[in-house]
Amino acid sequence: MNLHIREFTTNDYDAIAYIGNAIYPDYRYSAEEIRYDDEHFDKKYLFKRYVAEVSGRVVGYAEYNHMPSMFHPQKFWVYVGVHPDYQRQGIGRALYERILSDLMALNAVRAFTSAREDYPRSVAFLQKNGFSETRRTWESRLTVKDFDFSKFAHYLERFSSHGLTITTLAEERQRDPDCLKKLHELFVIIMEDVPHPDQYTPVDFEHFLRYSIEHPDAIAEGYFIAKDGEHYIGLSNLRRSQGEPKDLYQGLTGVRREYRGKGVAMALKLKTIEYARAHSYEIIKTWNDSTNVGMLAINEKLGFVRQPAWITFVKEFA
Numbered sequence: 001m002n003l004h005i006r007e008f009t010t011n012d013y014d015a016i017a018y019i020g021n022a023i024y025p026d027y028r029y030s031a032e033e034i035r036y037d038d039e040h041f042d043k044k045y046l047f048k049r050y051v052a053e054v055s056g057r058v059v060g061y062a063e064y065n066h067m068p069s070m071f072h073p074q075k076f077w078v079y080v081g082v083h084p085d086y087q088r089q090g091i092g093r094a095l096y097e098r099i100l101s102d103l104m105a106l107n108a109v110r111a112f113t114s115a116r117e118d119y120p121r122s123v124a125f126l127q128k129n130g131f132s133e134t135r136r137t138w139e140s141r142l143t144v145k146d147f148d149f150s151k152f153a154h155y156l157e158r159f160s161s162h163g164l165t166i167t168t169l170a171e172e173r174q175r176d177p178d179c180l181k182k183l184h185e186l187f188v189i190i191m192e193d194v195p196h197p198d199q200y201t202p203v204d205f206e207h208f209l210r211y212s213i214e215h216p217d218a219i220a221e222g223y224f225i226a227k228d229g230e231h232y233i234g235l236s237n238l239r240r241s242q243g244e245p246k247d248l249y250q251g252l253t254g255v256r257r258e259y260r261g262k263g264v265a266m267a268l269k270l271k272t273i274e275y276a277r278a279h280s281y282e283i284i285k286t287w288n289d290s291t292n293v294g295m296l297a298i299n300e301k302l303g304f305v306r307q308p309a310w311i312t313f314v315k316e317f318a
Helices: 011-025 031-039 091-103 122-130 147-161 169-175 179-191 204-215 264-278 293-302
Strands: 003-007 047-054 057-065 075-082 110-114 134-144 166-170 217-226 233-237 247-255 283-289 310-316
Touching: 003 091, 011 031, 011 047, 011 057, 011 075, 031 147, 031 179, 031 233, 031 264, 047 091, 057 091, 075 091, 110 122, 110 179, 166 169, 169 179, 169 217, 179 233, 179 247, 204 217, 217 264, 233 264, 247 264, 264 283, 264 293
Parallel strands: 075 110, 247 283
Antiparallel strands: 003 047, 047 057, 057 075, 110 310, 134 283, 134 310, 166 217, 217 233, 233 247
16 A cells, blocks of 8 residues: 655645545535635644545545644644545554654643544544543434424523513624624633533634634524623524535524523524524534533423434543
8 A cells, every 4th residue: 555644735625525524424514614714723723734645645634733712732632534445454543643743742741532432443443542531422413394383482481581582693793883792702601611621711702703703604693692681691503514505503502600590591592493494404413511411401302312422532641
């Protein structure tokens, strides 16, 4: 086998999108989406990617990067992926050793990655290379056409009885010049209570804009904001996927601590389902940490069906 490991170039976007979609066909990501994420990754953080070629064809890639929401200069997220047709030939091993060499040179103290529990070879590879399970995240999916709104009308009535309202990012941007600053503040507060595998570090306003607001997959009309007067108290947003035109991805759903227990999260989730139905989407995909009992209960009540878990792994460096 004529294997060559080299640095990634911008000519490789189509190849790595093809590989990623072959590995995880349930989560299709376009070359354009990957390019956007790369080009808007804050340069103060480290990011590196390599590709593996066999006889001149890109068949795998590996990358490592700092994690803005869990930033530490010596902690990294890592990923290795090889096209299914080329797996079990030592290519993943070669890619992993290439990024491991870099991490050692960077004096890394910890590396994180994840694998779906029903991919036993991926799980075994990570365990063999010193990674251990640290937590699990449940994926759940809702089939939009099967949802019965009549069973949940009383939740919206309960929400409204507290004098609270729900609007969208599209509406707020037209009427409130401070909308984005207020939304970023709310995002940071909510994220503090989201379970993380390491110490949470708030992202700055510019990062929030690039990935939550200006991203090509963001939907301003599908970004719902709960309000108490002019005060932002909760949010739930949807994102589209270029490779999955009938699916929506559920982003962050959260509520300020002092407003919990008033049905805010349920009302927000109902608005996202209403949006999906109105725009002929078929599936909503969401993820919740296994310890996030409250949100898991809401999703189960709404009819989301649990899928195989994603396992977060960590490797400690001596």
